[in-house]
Amino acid sequence: xxxxxxxxxxxxxxxxxxxxxxxxxxxxxxxxxxxxxxxxxxxxxxxxxxxxxxxxxxxxxxxxxxxxxxxxxxxxxxxxxxxxxxxxxxxxxxxxxxxxxxxxxxxxxxxxxxxxxxxxxxxxxxxxxxxxxxxxxxxxxxxxxxxxxxxxxxxxxxxxxxxxxxxxxxxxxxxxxxxxxxxxxxxxxxxxxxxxxxxxxxxxxxxxxxxxxxxxxxxxxxxxxxxxxxxxxxxxxxxxxxxxxxxxxxxxxxxxxxxxxxxxxxxxxxxxxxxxxxxxxxxxxxxxxxxxxxxxxxxxxxxxxxxxxxxxxxxxxxxxxxxxxxxxxxxxxxxxxxxxxxxxxxxx
Amino acid sequence: xxxxxxxxxxxxxxxxxxxxxxxxxxxxxxxxxxxxxxxxxxxxxxxxxxxxxxxxxxxxxxxxxxxxxxxxxxxxxxxxxxxxxxxxxxxxxxxxxxxxxxxxxxxxxxxxxxxxxxxxxxxxxxxxxxxxxxxxxxxxxxxxxxxxxxxxxxxxxxxxxxxxxxxxxxxxxxxxxxxxxxxxxxxxxxxxxxxxxxxxxxxxxxxxxxxxxxxxxxxxxxxxxxxxxxxxxxxxxxxxxxxxxxxxxxxxxxxxxxxxxxxxxxxxxxxxxxxxxxxxxxxxxxxxxxxxxxxxxxxxxxxxxxxxxxxxxxxxxxxxxxxxxxxxxxxxxxxxxxxxxxxxxxxxxxxxxxxxxxxxxxxxxxxxxxxxxxxxxxxxxxxxxxxxxxxxxxxxxxxxxxxxxxxxxxxxxxxxxxxxxxxxxxxxxxxxxxxxxxxxxxxxxxxxxxxxxxxxxxxxxxxxxxxxxxxxxxxxxxxxxxxxxxxxxxxxxxxxxxxxxxxxxxxxxxxxxxxxxxxxxxxxxxxxxxxxxxxxxxxxxx
Numbered sequence: 001x002x003x004x005x006x007x008x009x010x011x012x013x014x015x016x017x018x019x020x021x022x023x024x025x026x027x028x029x030x031x032x033x034x035x036x037x038x039x040x041x042x043x044x045x046x047x048x049x050x051x052x053x054x055x056x057x058x059x060x061x062x063x064x065x066x067x068x069x070x071x072x073x074x075x076x077x078x079x080x081x082x083x084x085x086x087x088x089x090x091x092x093x094x095x096x097x098x099x100x101x102x103x104x105x106x107x108x109x110x111x112x113x114x115x116x117x118x119x120x121x122x123x124x125x126x127x128x129x130x131x132x133x134x135x136x137x138x139x140x141x142x143x144x145x146x147x148x149x150x151x152x153x154x155x156x157x158x159x160x161x162x163x164x165x166x167x168x169x170x171x172x173x174x175x176x177x178x179x180x181x182x183x184x185x186x187x188x189x190x191x192x193x194x195x196x197x198x199x200x201x202x203x204x205x206x207x208x209x210x211x212x213x214x215x216x217x218x219x220x221x222x223x224x225x226x227x228x229x230x231x232x233x234x235x236x237x238x239x240x241x242x243x244x245x246x247x248x249x250x251x252x253x254x255x256x257x258x259x260x261x262x263x264x265x266x267x268x269x270x271x272x273x274x275x276x277x278x279x280x281x282x283x284x285x286x287x288x289x290x291x292x293x294x295x296x297x298x299x300x301x302x303x304x305x306x307x308x309x310x311x312x313x314x315x316x317x318x319x320x321x322x323x324x325x326x327x328x329x330x331x332x333x334x335x336x337x338x339x340x341x342x343x344x345x346x347x348x
Numbered sequence: 349x350x351x352x353x354x355x356x357x358x359x360x361x362x363x364x365x366x367x368x369x370x371x372x373x374x375x376x377x378x379x380x381x382x383x384x385x386x387x388x389x390x391x392x393x394x395x396x397x398x399x400x401x402x403x404x405x406x407x408x409x410x411x412x413x414x415x416x417x418x419x420x421x422x423x424x425x426x427x428x429x430x431x432x433x434x435x436x437x438x439x440x441x442x443x444x445x446x447x448x449x450x451x452x453x454x455x456x457x458x459x460x461x462x463x464x465x466x467x468x469x470x471x472x473x474x475x476x477x478x479x480x481x482x483x484x485x486x487x488x489x490x491x492x493x494x495x496x497x498x499x500x501x502x503x504x505x506x507x508x509x510x511x512x513x514x515x516x517x518x519x520x521x522x523x524x525x526x527x528x529x530x531x532x533x534x535x536x537x538x539x540x541x542x543x544x545x546x547x548x549x550x551x552x553x554x555x556x557x558x559x560x561x562x563x564x565x566x567x568x569x570x571x572x573x574x575x576x577x578x579x580x581x582x583x584x585x586x587x588x589x590x591x592x593x594x595x596x597x598x599x600x601x602x603x604x605x606x607x608x609x610x611x612x613x614x615x616x617x618x619x620x621x622x623x624x625x626x627x628x629x630x631x632x633x634x635x636x637x638x639x640x641x642x643x644x645x646x647x648x649x650x651x652x653x654x655x656x657x658x659x660x661x662x663x664x665x666x667x668x669x670x671x672x673x674x675x676x677x678x679x680x681x682x683x684x685x686x687x688x689x690x691x692x693x694x695x696x697x698x699x700x701x702x703x704x705x706x707x708x709x710x711x712x713x714x715x716x717x718x719x720x721x722x723x724x725x726x727x728x729x730x731x732x733x734x735x736x737x738x739x740x741x742x743x744x745x746x747x748x749x750x751x752x753x754x755x756x757x758x759x760x761x762x763x764x765x766x767x768x769x770x771x772x773x774x775x776x777x778x779x780x781x782x783x784x785x786x787x788x789x790x791x792x793x794x795x796x797x798x799x800x801x802x803x804x805x806x807x808x809x810x811x812x813x814x815x816x817x818x819x820x821x822x823x824x825x826x827x828x829x830x831x832x833x834x835x836x837x838x839x840x841x842x843x844x845x846x847x848x849x850x851x852x853x854x855x856x857x858x859x860x861x862x863x864x865x866x867x868x869x870x871x872x873x874x875x876x877x878x879x880x881x882x883x884x885x886x887x888x889x890x
Contacts, residue, residue: 009776012729239725243793246685247739248712250705257738261729 019340026336029329036329040147044102047140049083049110051099054092064102084112104128106137108144108297120305120312130314132305138315142322144297149279149326152209156278159217161267164224169263171225172232173255179229190222202290209292216281224267224274231263265341272334276327283323299323354381355418356524356557357402362413364394364401364581372398372581375413379525379557384548386560386572386589388604390812391783394581395561399527402426403438417441419524440470443518447530449510453502459486459513460498466520485516490546508539512546519550526551528560532567536672537839537883544571563813565604566884569593577601607813609820609846613828622662623697625801625833626684630692631657633679653679654690655857661850663800664827666834668848668865670841670880676857677837681805684835685717697800713743716794720806722786726778726793733774735789736760739797759796763788763822784815788822795826805837820846841884845869853877 010018021027039046050063061068063081070081073091081088084105092099106112106127112135119135121127129138167186171179198215205211235241236259244254279299285291286300287307294301299319306316357379364372372394379385389395401411403426415426419441426437438444446452454462463482467473473481479498486494489512502510511531518526531547532540548571551558560572568575569589576586577600585598596602632655636648653676661667669677682688686701686708694700697714716739719725726735736756740747747755753774760766760773765788767773778786787807794802807823808816820843826832836847844851844865851868853861853876861874872878 009731009772009780011731011777012779239719239721240727242682242685242687243717243719243725243790244727244738245687246712246715246717247793247797248705248709248742249738257730257734258727262727 016340020336023336023339026332026334026339029332029336033326033329033333036146037150040143040150043140043143043147044107046102047104047106047108047137047143048102049105049107051083051092051101054097054099056092056097058096082113084110084114086114104137104139104143106140108136108140109295110137110140111135112137120309120315122312123314129318130312132302132315133309133312138302138318141297141302142299142318145299145302146322146326148209148292148297149282149299152213152282153275153278155213156216156220156281157271157275159213160220160224160274160278161271162221163217164221165228165260165264165267167221168225168228168230169232169255169260172229172263173236173251173259175233175236186222186225190219192219194219198285198290207291207293209296212282212285212291216278220274220278224270227266227270228263231266232259235259235262269334269338269341272330272337276330276334279323279326279330353383355379356381356383357559358414358416358418359402360414360416362398362401362411362415364397364406365410366408370581372401375578375581375583377576377583377586379559381524382551382555382557384551384558384560384571384573386562386568386575387578388562388565388568388575389578390563390604390814392580393578395578396529398578399529399559399561400444402527403442403444404431404434405444417525436470439466439518439523440521441523442525442527443521443523445511445514445518445526445528445531448534449507449514450502450534452514453510453517455502458499458501459505459517463498463513463517463520466517470521481520482516485520486513488519488550489513489516491516507535508543511535511539511543515543515547515550519554522554522556524556526556526558528558530562531560533562533564537841538672538879540567541570541883547571565813577604603814607817609808609817609842611846612821612824622664624660624695625663626659626661626667626694626696626835628657628659628684628692628694631680631683631694632691633676633683633688634691653857654683656692657852657859659850659852659859659862661801661833661835663833664831665849666827666836666847668836668838668844668851669854670838670844670851671854672839672880674856675854677854678805679857680854681717681803681835681837684801685715685803686711709743713739713797714799715801715803716797716799717803717805718787718790718794718807721810722783722790723810725790726786728778730777731774732756732760732776732778732789735778736774736792736796739793743797755796756792759792760789762795762826763792765789765792782815783811784819787811787815787819791822791826795830798830799832801833801835803835803837806839807836808843809838809840816843823847841869841881853880 044064045052048064052064054061054063056073063083068081069078070076071078073081073088075081075087083099091097115121115135119131120133121131121135123130127137127139129142131137132141167182171182201211201215241254241258244258282291282298283300283303286298287304289304291300292298299322302315302319306312306319309315355378359375359377362372362375363370375398377385387395387399397406397409400406401409402415404411411427413427416423417426417437426434429437453459460479460482463485464475464478467478467481468475483494483498486498491497491509491512497505497509505513528547532543535543544567547558560567562568572589574587575589575592577584577592577598579600585592585596585601592601593605596605633653635651635653637651638644639647639649657680659667669680671677679688683690683694684696689703696711699711701711702708733753733756736759737752740752740755756774757767765773765785770776778789781789804823808819811819823834824847827834834847836844838844848865851863851865852859853868853874855876861868861872861877868877869881872881
């Protein structure tokens, strides 16, 4: 505790980061989670049915970014090449030709028409985690599904924070009548039956991930706004805010420079938990079939497949593991963050 | 030392550590039966920890040493007792009074219940007997209508009554030793003397020993038989009060004794033609307060915090505003700062507040403020540079970053914070500074815009006495050098005596007396002023 003051002066957020790093479980969870997210962002390079690079009769091809017709590789039809076709594979095995494939040779959409086992197929060398009931590779579905879940969680977290902080800040800073009116409006708003609205909307409108994002965002900010409001109410009457007023700072400057940075602790603490809640919400809705369109890879859809194919244990087991791991990592990060931002530790 | 002096508590070589950090190092002290010992020191000296660890009331502390308590039933080392055995000692043989009675009493129970609980816990009595005894104890502490008051909840009592109830609770089982942790600090000046007298009376009539923890040397002189001085976890000096005060041996004791605020330079008489910086006429400040019952749905009541205040302050002078908590003096300060709407006339440098951001800007520059609590008055997330240059960005937007930095450094040097002392001063954060240094930072933030009037709202009451003296000297120097005017809000008559030229005395929102500092201190007219002055100058310096 004594050395940082001698060497470098650390701002409170830098010191919080130092404390976060000391929390080993949370820190390694963060590293693992970020690694997983980065890997899943490059999912097309890791899990795809198209080769990354191919050389065929002296010409270079990059099928991953270009659409190559089957005729180019000696096929009969002018349709996009199916690289899982044994005929195409044979073409690439001829001397001088080769193709470098991603580690897992399936896209989340890939259906292997040349597979020998009935669907859903048990794990094998070709499909590490087996296939689902339509013959799609589970590993690929999980990888892409994880990406969708995480991005959805981030987006929902972002909209929730923006709306929540904005409304909490308005209520807390102006207080009085503004606060009273907005509190009542929020009470009315939060008493709307969220799930039924979701069901009705997904029945009326065509399901899409954007619709889900909008619907969940409409309700996801309320809890956060209460915390921000309370922090603003507390901070706005502190002496440093009065001093800033006495210096002649405008309201906007006072909010931006003084109150907001000191009010974000609960927001930041809740971020990982909010994200895991968002992922869980998406998964549940998908499980119920109210979520994303059928083609989108999703953890919830996989879980529901697992429920429908109980004997295909590899579907539910692998999805379960991925889901639990994701939520667990987020919870560990949240715990570490909460400790790092603990005001009792911050004050010293 | 008389031969019949019976040692009640014998503390030998007490060490207390939190983790690797040793906060109390080898304290040895004795308290005799019926003796009043004062443990004196500044904040962080380990005085409270020392006392509280005797009853193992400090969680997570590693305590070593011996603390032998000798009661008629026999001797026992408190530090060796099991938690269970210790519970039998707490409240019965050794009782504690805390600084803040509002938080030390449980808000959900009546004070009678809380006192009776202690009695039932340690003595085999019926509920009715315990309650009767609780009423008796309350009566003994001088609470009016003890029968009715026993049924009151802590929030229904005044601060002084709460502290009396705390004392009644501590005395419930007639302890041999009373640990009193700053028992009067949270009270108003006029109440302090009363509570102290009460403690003294009860101590004599019960024949118990008192270990009083305090930072206030007045209290020590008035109350204690012997005094022990602590500095940084070490007991540096102890002896009878008369000896220590007359002939302090340790330099730290001398420093403490010498820390009464003083006027540094003889004052020149007021220049009659000096411009008036602050002038108020018929100044009223009122808050809306909720009304009870059905009426409150439609109408709110009105609480007048400041009533018809009238005063003026000339350039280079200090106007001291003195009063107890709730007297409206801080509201007056907020009104002068233009942070609190008011009625009547208040002119700063000949101008009134317009309540419009753009129009008030020049006035904002002319009046600046330093608050009481150096920990809440600086945003913890801003560096020193951001803190100090903030005012420049508002009032001198023409300056570039380098000029702002130079001005900030100059002002910081003026308040005694230099880069030699604190390398990379501008990029430091408030948490790296002590209370006194933070107060200097707050002062630099105010001074950098070159104000004419500085509102000082209890600028030193959160600081230790030795730091208080330094800050007050600094303020006096700045006033001479810059010709600043101060509106000094304080409850401390000594601070007013050292700083002010004119004084106004406030009570319940009204100004009850106005005059020069000499008049107010030496010939107070209003009875309230007389009480106030008498209470704070209990012991005249020898």
